[in-house]
Structures are given as structure tokens and as C-alpha cells.
Amino acid sequence: MPPELEGSARFVSNALVDHLEAHGKTVRVIGYDIGRRFWKESKKEVRDSGRSRKFENAAKVYARKIGEHVEFDAIIVPSLFVQNAKMKSRVVRWDGAEQKVERHGNSRGATIQSGSVVIKAASLFAYVLDRDGVAIHSGRAGLELIQNMRFGGKRGRGIQERESRIESFSADFVLVDNNPAIQDKDRVRAGVAAVLSPFLPMYTPTPVSRAADSTRNSGKPADP
Numbered sequence: 615m616p617p618e619l620e621g622s623a624r625f626v627s628n629a630l631v632d633h634l635e636a637h638g639k640t641v642r643v644i645g646y647d648i649g650r651r652f653w654k655e656s657k658k659e660v661r662d663s664g665r666s667r668k669f670e671n672a673a674k675v676y677a678r679k680i681g682e683h684v685e686f687d688a689i690i691v692p693s694l695f696v697q698n699a700k701m702k703s704r705v706v707r708w709d710g711a712e713q714k715v716e717r718h719g720n721s722r723g724a725t726i727q728s729g730s731v732v733i734k735a736a737s738l739f740a741y742v743l744d745r746d747g748v749a750i751h752s753g754r755a756g757l758e759l760i761q762n763m764r765f766g767g768k769r770g771r772g773i774q775e776r777e778s779r780i781e782s783f784s785a786d787f788v789l790v791d792n793n794p795a796i797q798d799k800d801r802v803r804a805g806v807a808a809v810l811s812p813f814l815p816m817y818t819p820t821p822v823s824r825a826a827d828s829t830r831n832s833g834k835p836a837d838p
Contacts, residue, residue, distance in 0.1 A: 616696045618760060619736060622796035623694060626738065626757070629802045630692060637814050642684055652679045670749065677747030688750070689743040694736060696760065701731040709737045710808060711756025713801070719765035721787070733789060734761045736796055740809045755808035760795040763787045
């Protein structure tokens with residue numbers, strides 16, 4: 615995982631769990647260290663067996679190892695990553711996401727050529743594996759820009775105190791890492807929904823719709 619996203623991993627994980635539970639799924643979270651260890655062991659087993667070192671072969675071993683400890687219907691393997699995205703007219707588009715770049719300080723008189731600014735952006739990728747470790751879904755989506763623009767030396771929201779984390783770009787402004795990197799709940803929820811669609815519907819069921827579904831399934835009226 616990129617170092618700049620380590621502090622946001624739990625935030626994204628919680629949003630993922632919330633989305634699954636909103637769709638009536640029972641969720642058990644495998645710790646990062648345990649999951650990483652199982653994955654390394656799975657890759658080693660595939661390598662030692664002489665089989666092709668494809669993701670599909672390692673995934674089957676991984677599912678078997680997880681199944682030795684807990685029963686499941688599907689495993690979701692998420693991955694956070696950072697990519698460089700170009701800004702055009704102050705807007706950045708990447709992996710289906712769109713976001714206006716946050717600015718701080720006095721930008722009056724600053725000349726910025728469209729498409730010349732490259733800003734770090736966070737994205738989410740996820741595989742969904744069945745009980746046999748076969749990938750039944752994969753998706754990726756942009757979550758949030760993890761840098762902002764600072765003009766004229768004024769500090770804004772989330773600016774890192776360590777100047778070494780600030781990347782100089784021109785005499786007009788600098789790009790500054792947000793801290794924490796990912797912090798917009800609405801953007802993360804939308805990204806999680808996009809990553810898991812159509813494995814799960816994009817919408818999040820409301821208590822009313824879940825009650826209606828329960829009525830249709832049981833033949834009994836829902837409680838008022």
C-alpha cells in the first residue's frame with residue numbers, strides 16, 4: 615500500500631463494510647497483516663508447485679486458506695493505490711471520478727496551462743472471489759484527490775507540516791499532500807458502490823425498502 619494512503623485504509627475499509635451491511639450481508643474482516651500473510655503463502659505454494667504464477671492460481675489457494683478458518687460465500691480483496699491525474703480547467707477526472715482541485719491562498723494572476731498540472735489521486739480496486747477462489751467480479755473507481763494547491767504561502771486545510779512532503783511545481787504555487795489523504799465520506803461511499811457494481815446494486819437500501827423486501831419475502835405486513 616502506498617505510504618500516503620496507510621492512514622486512510624481503515625476509513626475506506628469501514629465504508630466498504632457499511633456498504634455490504636446495508637445490502638444485508640454479514641461481514642467478517644480479515645486483518646491486513648493476516649490477509650497479507652495468507653496471500654504471500656498462497657503465492658509461494660503456487661510457485662513451489664510449479665504451476666503458472668497467475669493471479670487465478672494464487673486466488674484459489676488463498677480462498678482455501680481462508681476457508682480453513684471461516685465459512686464464507688465470497689471474499690472481497692480491496693486494494694488502494696495512487697495515480698497521477700491531469701488537471702484541466704481546475705477539474706481532475708480519473709477512474710470514473712471527477713473532482714475540482716482545492717485551492718488555498720491568493721491565486722490572482724497565476725498562470726496555469728490546462729493539462730499541465732499533474733495531481734495525485736487515490737483509487738480503489740477490488741476483486742470478488744467465490745468459495746473456490748474464482749474471480750466473479752472486479753472493479754476500480756476513483757475516490758479522492760490527495761493533494762491541494764497552495765498559492766502565496768498561505769496554509770490551508772490538511773497541509774503537511776513537513777516541508778519535505780511539499781512538491782514544488784512553479785513560482786506560482788505548490789502541490790501539498792492532504793492530511794489525512796482520504797477524508798470525504800460521500801466520495802468514498804460513491805467509489806465503493808462503483809467498485810462493487812454490478813456485484814451489488816449501486817444504490818444503498820433504505821430501512822423502508824428493506825422492510826418492503828421483507829414483506830414480499832414473508833407475506834406478512836411490515837411493522838409501521
